[in-house]
Every structure is written in C-alpha cells, then in structure tokens.
Amino acid sequence: MERNQQLRRQLAAMRQSLFDQGYLDEQFIQLEELQDDANPNFVEEVVTLYYRDSARLLSSIEQALEKSNTLDFNKLDTYMHQFKGSSSSIGAKKLKAECTQIREYCKAGNGDGCVKTFQQLKRDYATLKKKLESYFQVARQAGPKEIASRSK
C-alpha cells in the first residue's frame, strides 16, 4: 500500500511535469476523461496509435527536407498540417507549436528555418514518447485507477 501510494505520487508528478514543461495541453486531459471501464487503457492506446501512425509521416517529412535545394514547400506544408492535426489528438502541445512554426517557414520560403525547427521537433517527439512511455509504465504499476488521476 505504501508502495502504491508512492507510485501514485510519482505518477502525478510525472504527469504534472509534462504539462509544466509544455509538452502536453488540455487535450490530454480530454483523453483521460474518455477513459472508462469499456476502455481502461484508452489514453495509452491512443498515444501508442499516435506514435505508430506518425512515424511514417515523420520519415516522409524528413525525406522531403533532405532535398533542401529543391524543397517543395507546398508538399511540406501539407505534411506539417497533417502532422499537426495528428499531434493535436494527444495534446502534444510542443509538437503542435513546432508544426505551426514550420508551416510559417514554408509560407515564407525559409528552408533553413524548416530544417532547424524540424530537428527540434524530432527531438521533442522522441522525448515526449519516452516520457509518456515511462508514465504509462508507472501507471500500470500503480493500477488502473491511477491512470485516471486527474490532478490539474
């Protein structure tokens, strides 16, 4: 019981830091609220799905950016729009903001800006993934109830 308490506290802290550091926004809370008995692991499922699905898109973007001399801004913009939409689903605030930034660079025809911001985006993408994975891991240890903890 003691250990469980500890896990819960840890979980809450992890979660809070994701918000505090600007990785997540309220959409994540929405997901938590959708979680119920019918889908006890809903949040995790959604996050997993997001990372599975967006990986392909990310590599497409990477490929597009490799041809930096003949960068197709329209295409890139479409990708970024897609990626942004996807990222909004889990409330990945930072990623969303970076998508927006890249799209602005696209409009301005700023290839360097696109590349630089995308590098940052990739890092944040990976970081968030790691953080969420460990978060869910702890959540699983703490038991189903904890997942739904909703300290705001």
Add this chain to the structure above:
Amino acid sequence: MMENGFSSPRNDRFNPADLRVLVVDDDPTWLKILEKMLKKCSYEVTTCGLARDALSLLRERKDGYDIVISDVNMPDMDGFKLLEHVGLEMDLPVIMMSVDGETSRVMKGVQHGACDYLLKPIRMKELRNIWQHVYRKRIHEVRDIENIEGFESIQMTRSGSDQSDDGHFLTGEDLTFARKRKDAESKHDDKDSGDASSTKKARVVWSVDLHQKFVKAVNQIGFDKVGPKKILDLMNVPWLTRENVASHLQKYRLYLSRLQKENELKSAVAGIKQTDSPSKDSANSFGLQNSISVHHHNDVSSGSYGFSGSNSLVQNVNPKGLEGDLKGIVTIPVTESKRPLTVDVPNQRNVRSSRSSQIGFDCSFAPGESEVSFTAFDSTVPSQYPWSDVPQTQFKPEHKPLQLEDGFSQLSLPARGHHIQNDRLQSCPSISPGSSVADRDNNLKPLDTMYKSNYASAISVGTAVDSFPVQTKSHMVNHQSFEAIPPATSSMKSHGLNLSSISDLESAQRNINWGIGSSLAALDDDLQFCWLQGDCLPMNLGLQDINCSGYNDPGLISEVPFHLYDTMRFDYDHHYDPTEYSVIDQDGCSAIMGDNAQGQK
C-alpha cells in the same frame, strides 16, 4: 440515383441518442478518439479512414446515417469534395473538422454546405450537440411532408387516370400538351427527346471521377450556358446518356442553389423597388407582368429561398385548402416567412384576381421575353388553353414566338411574352368582369404603397397596353447573375404572375387554374408540375399550387435563376414517391434543359 439520396424523412420522435454518425478521417488516432467521444454521447458510430470508402458506405446504405463528420484534409479525397458529394447525393448534414482554423478554409467549408466547422482538438461538448443539425433538418422535412401529404392524397385519386410515360406531370388534359411539347422539343433536338423516354430508368453512380468530369465540363461551358447535351459532349463518356447528365445537372444546381441560399440570403432584398425601371421589351402587356414580378421580388427579398420558400408555400397552401377564396390564401402563407412584403403581395394579387383574372394571365406570359424564357413560354402556353378555351394545338410549346402568333393573333406585340399577355387580356375579360382594373387599383393601394404604383400600371396593362417596366425588375432580382440570366428571371416572374392570376382564377374558374398550373409547370420547373398534378387537378387546388409555385419562384430567383428551377423539383420529388418523380424529373429536366439550351442558342 435520386431515390438513393433521399431517405424518407422520419416522422417519429427524434431522439438525439439514436444519431447515426459516420466519421471520416485519415488520421487513425483522431478516428479512435472521435469514435470514443461519439459513443460517449451514445451515438451510433461508424468510422472510415478514406473519403472514398465513406462515399461508398453512404451509397450502400442510403438511409444508414444521419450525419457525417469529415476531416478537411485527406489524401484520397479533399474533404470539400466529399462534402460536395454528400450534399449532392445524400443531402445529409456534414460537419467539417480541421486543425486549421483559417477563416478562408472555414468559409470554404460553409460554402460547400458544411453545417458546422469544428477545430481540432474537438471537444466532447461540441459533439454532444451535433444532433441539432439532424434535428433541424428533420423539422424542415417533416414540415414539408405534412404539407405535401395533403397533395399526395389528392394525387392518388387522380393518379390512376393518366400517368403516361412522358407526361407524368400533366393531367389528363395536359397530356396532349405534353406530347406537343415533346414534339416541339424533338423538332428542336431530336436526340434529346428520344433519349428521355428510353433511358429514363437508367441509374448512374456518379463516382468522384465522373463528377469531376462533370464539374469540369460545366465550368468549361460556363454555368449560364450549360446544358446536358453540351456537358455530355464535353465529358465524352460513352455510356453516359443525356438523361443521366440532365439529372445530375439538376442535382448539381440544386446543390449549388442550396449553398447559395444558405450563404446569400442577405443580398436579395434590393430588387423590389427597382420594379419601376423601364422594361427592355416593348410589349404593352408587360405592365401587368411587372406588377406581378414585383411581388415576386418582394418575396425574394424577404428572404424566402427556393427550399424554405417551398415549405412555407406549402403550408400556406394547405390552409387555403381547396377553397378558391383569394383571401384565405393571402393571409396564411406568407406570414411564415419573415418577410412582410410577401404577405402583402399575395393579398394584392388575390384582390385583383378575383376581379380580373386577366391580369394573372398576362403575367405568365411575360417571362417569355428573355432567352431563357423558352421554357417559360411553353408553360405559359398551356395556361392559356383553359382561359381562352383555345384548342390545345394553338399552344404548341415549341417556340415562344410561334405560340404567340398562333394563340394570340390579336394583340401580337413584338415581344413574345407581350403577345401572350395581350391575348390573355383579351380573353380574360370574357372570363372575368372588366371592371377589375379599377377595383384592383383601389385594393392594391391599401395593401402596399410600394406596389400600388406597379399595380396601377399593371391594371392599365389589363387594357393591354402600358409600361414594360416589370421585366426590368426581374433583372434586379438576380443579384449575381443579372446579366447572364436575366431571361431566366423574367420567366420566374412570370411564374409569380401565374400564381396571382391563378388565385383570381380560382375563384372564378377551376379550369383556369388548371391552365395556369400547367403553364407554370411547363414554364420552368418540373417541380411545379408535380404540384400541379397532385394538387390542382382533382381538388381545384389550383390556388394553392399556384401560390406555391409563385413563392418558390421568387425565392428561386433570388438565389440562382436557373438552378432554382431544378432545386424546386428536387424538393418536390423527394416528398413524393421518389421513383415516380425521379423519372419525372429526368424527363422534365431534359425537356427544360433542352429548352434552355435552345434558348441560349
């Protein structure tokens, strides 16, 4: 195809929890979230990752969904395209969603007919209320149906008598007319008329590609000049028939006009006052027409649109019921719509009508003037029949000028429409007492100052000669399409005129009503035909019918002259037995289209 699109509206109690939602998004994560959210709202959810799949799902189960939620950006098909298709084929409410809240995009969504545009991330609270879109639609549908049901029963009674393949809309008497019309058409364009009967029943699934070809062709030709034949040629799809295209074009116009209706209610009003403007044509008879057209304008401006207009019209009609009383008509109908003006108009007309039926006739003729008017002419012709008791042959719908000559040798004015009017006027007197003019004036004045002037002129017209200003008015009505479409407008007005005349006639003679109704139908819209058939014939509902058509017309005009007609038909068809009517539509369409095309040539 048409039947598919129109699921029978359900009269049962609406339960938001029963909502059947189809969600379309290429993003699986969002799909999963939305599914969960919608289920939490206790809706029945179907998800779909591809727009094309969604479209085929919708086509497979015509009545399987109540509302569609679609992402805007999808790789296989633009969300706007899907939206267009859904609007065109299923007439379901569609909610668009996107991360992108750019005003232009939202606007585009609304322009394409989206009932809502949600920004991602979408919230539960937004989804909890989406049933309102379905409910709203249903309320309108039920209203329509209730109104229509009365007609339907009527129609049933008479249905047995005459349902020729070609002449569906026409009543027994009219059949001859229909045939003639057909003949005339065939003269104009043999192929067209030929196809009509043979391919009537062929149903084509308008795939995205096919539709795109279609749209491309329409754009290439130019919307004003578009006709099924031309489109067909441009599309170059061997198995496609002119009928198919005509039917689709009709839907497309309906769809566009619906969009316009939704988007442009604001603009319509100005036209009314303008009525004074001098008419282009020299015909005397126009005066009457003008007055009538003015009314229509008013209606339009008031904001009634083809669709909504029809509903309100219907309702109005019902109250009036079978009675021929002019008063009854006046009071009930218009009020619904927000426009005060409209109401006035009917009254005025009624007043007049009772006294002098002639006026009404005149009006009907007027439309013929412009190119578009061809159709109008045809229609007008039939109406003349009853009045003058002239043999049907005279009225052959073929060309306006021809008709005029035949039917109306007396007053033949240069303008086609004019001729007609004149004739009528003359004939009319016989029907209704000549005193009418003076009376009318008096009546009119009290009703609307605005109109008074017009009416007065109109009355004078009754004498046969007068001002031509009315026609110009019609132009005013069309906001957008003024230049291109003026003729169409005029025809519309004529409808309105017919209506007024009808009311008059009603009191006086059912026969007359008949004629009018037929004339109306013939004029432009198959829709009207349908009404006429059911309504007028057995019951002497002529008045109602007329009113309806008149109202509709104005609305239509305001939106898009050409499209309007089509739209109207659609609605009607829906209400009625879909299969039957769809057929009719096609025929009607083809006929109309042919007319238009010819007219434009």
